[in-house]
Amino acid sequence: MALLRDRLSNEKNLPLDGKRQRFHSPHQEPTIVNHIVPLSDERRYSVSPLFHTHYVPDIVRCVPPFRExxxxxxxxxxxxxxxxxxxxxxxxxxxxxxxxxSDLKKKELCRTELQREIQLLFPQSRLFLVGSSLNGFGTRSSDGDLCLVVKEEPVNQKTEARHILTLVHKHFCTRLSSYIQRPQLIRAKVPIVKFRDKVSCVEFDLNVNNIVGIRNTFLLRTYAYLENGVRPLVLVIKKWASHHDINDASRGTLSSYSLVLMVLHYLQTLPEPFLPSIQKIYPESFSPSVQLHLVHQAPCNVPPYLSKNESNLGDLLLGFLKYYATEFDWNSQMISVREAKAIPRPDGIEWRNKYICVEEPFDGTNTARAVHEKQKFDMIKDQFLKSWHRLKNRKDLNSILPLRAAILKR
Known part of the structure; x- marks a missing residue:
């Protein structure tokens, strides 16, 4: 806890100790990875025999630790x-x-310290920073998403994950109450612990064993740095969707993850593609079977993509709005970044009678399943159509997104 107290008193100068790690992009950026911090036996809290025998096996024996x-x-x-x-x-x-x-460093510092603390409860666990903070599509106001991996096999979210998060929540409320604010255990389909880090002022969501979230973080990171126009385009579309209240899965509209996949899909399906399917080109690097300790290396294997498409960012934004307003067949097609094209909807229960179908690139689920009301679906389509007409006529971003307000929100 001495490190935690030091952190509270020295927030402005956030030096990162030599054990902290970075991230790689196709441009040879280094990669943030999450490693095991060995703990001596006397520092470990005791946990129930159930967790020793079934919930938390010693994954170190089958998964090598990350290199620093x-x-x-x-x-x-x-x-x-x-x-x-x-x-x-x-x-x-x-x-x-x-x-x-600097924003990323603060989140990574919090992850490092929390991993050390959580390993008092689960000695062989690992804590991953995932989502927009690491995938290249984050903003200054992006929340932090954390994934606690206790074993490489799936866990039952209703029983195992809830029990694990109950212990983590209790730990946050007691031992870590001096620098973690408002920890809440949310008993959803995929349970999470929500909390705020007092030092970085970042809101965090922590889940258990959402392995696909780790994989898609590095897949999206690869796309983010494949072409230099991808990140600006995604950011403006996320800001636009948020301004028009169609970017909130908890309220029946589109998650940011679904929006990013929709942008990537559009860029893949242009007459002269702006992006390829990197899962098709590099199947070994982005296979769902790649071990977790190797996932962060995948972006290093993908060089920059030189597209022949010379469209400017304004044209791409207009084209994105037009594509989903007038061209995409919502009734029969599914958005697939994995295939780099629109494909027929599957007939499974996951897809039947759904208004929007966006394929998760690794596990094949529908990332847009939150859009389950026709009223919300119609609102989403209406915003695409209205914004396309306004932007086409005025060629001014303020016509669909007040820039001053968007910048103030960061």
């Missing part, structure tokens, strides 16, 4: 040139709102 990687600053990627007003507005919004290296 020295910390290096991520390399900046050259942004596309903007020769028109709309493209310039998109770039200015991106540069004002994109997640900074």
């Amino acid at each position: 990687i020295s910390i290096l600053e991520p390399r900046e990627i050259t942004l596309p040139e903007a020769k028109d007003k709309l493209s310039q507005q998109i770039l200015e919004l991106f540069e004002a709102c994109q997640q900074q290296v």
Whole structure:
């Protein structure tokens, strides 16, 4: 806890100790990975025999620990040139709102310290930073998503995961109450612990064994740095969707993850594709069978993609809105980034009578299943159509997204 107290008193200068690690991109950026911090026996809390025998096996024996990687600053990627007003507005919004290296460092520092604490409860567990914080599509205001892996096999979310999170929640409320605010155990279909880190002021969601979330974090990170226009385009579309209240899965609209997949799918399906399917080109690097301790290496195997598509950011934004407003067949098609095309909807219960079908690239589930009301679906379609018409006529981003307000929100 001495380290935690030091952190509270020294928030402005957040030095990262030599054991903390970075991330890789196709441009040879280093990669943040999560490693096991060995704990002596006397530091371990006792847990019930159930967890020793079934819930938390010694995964170290079957999964090698991560190698430590020295910390290096991520390399900046050259942004596309903007020769028109709309493209310039998109770039200015991106540069004002994109997640900074300092933001990521704060989240990673919190992850490192929490992993050390949680390993008092579950000595062989690992804590992964996942989602927008690490996949390249984060903003300055992005929440942090954490995945606690207690074993590489699936866990029952109703029983095992809830029990594990109950212990973690209790630990947060007692031992860590000095720097964690408002820890809440949310007993949803996939239970989470929500909390706020007092030092970084970041809101975190922590789940148990959402392995696919770790895999898709590095898949999306690869796409994010494959072409230099991808991140600005995704950021402006997320901001647009949030402004129009269609970016909240908890309220029956689109999750940010689904929106990102929709953008990638659109870029893959242009007459001159802006992006390929990297799962098709590099199947071994992005196979669901790749062991977790190797997943972070996948982006290193993918060089930058040189597309022949010379569309500017303004044209791509207009095309995205038009595609989903007038071209995509919501009734019979499924969005598939894995296949780099729209494919017929499967006939399984996961897809039947669903308004929007977006395939999760690894486990094949529907990431847009939260859109289960026709009213919300119609609202989403209506925003695509109205925004396309407004932007086409005015060629000013303010016509669909007030830039000053969006920048203030970061």
